[in-house]
Amino acid sequence: MNALSKISISDLTVEERLELIGALWDSLEDGDVPVPASHLAELERRMETFEQDKVHSISWDVIRAELERDF
Incomplete structure (x- = not known):
């Protein structure tokens, strides 16, 4: 991980991490998975x-x- 380090991710609240997961998932195209x-x-x-x-x-x-x- 270059843009987001494990340390900075762990500093996020649970709600913020869930939002990040959602944003990452939404960024995928149908053929990506x-x-x-x-x-x-x-x-x-x-x-x-x-x-x-x-x-x-x-x-x-x-x-x-x-x-x-x-x-």
């Missing part, structure tokens, strides 16, 4: 399940109406 193939495969699996399960889903309006009726 590699995504493991296993994560991509899991995302694909979940999206397929999501698409299949949408047919059997119940809208929030229906659920809310049922809850309000029961209470």
Whole structure:
């Protein structure tokens, strides 16, 4: 680390360090962070399940109406 030394980082408050983490994360572009193939495969699996399960889903309006009726 050249611009920020470990000593100067440790002098920051927890809130300031969290803000720094956020700023660093936000400075990254989509392609800067590699995504493991296993994560991509899991995302694909979940999206397929999501698409299949949408047919059997119940809208929030229906659920809310049922809850309000029961209470």
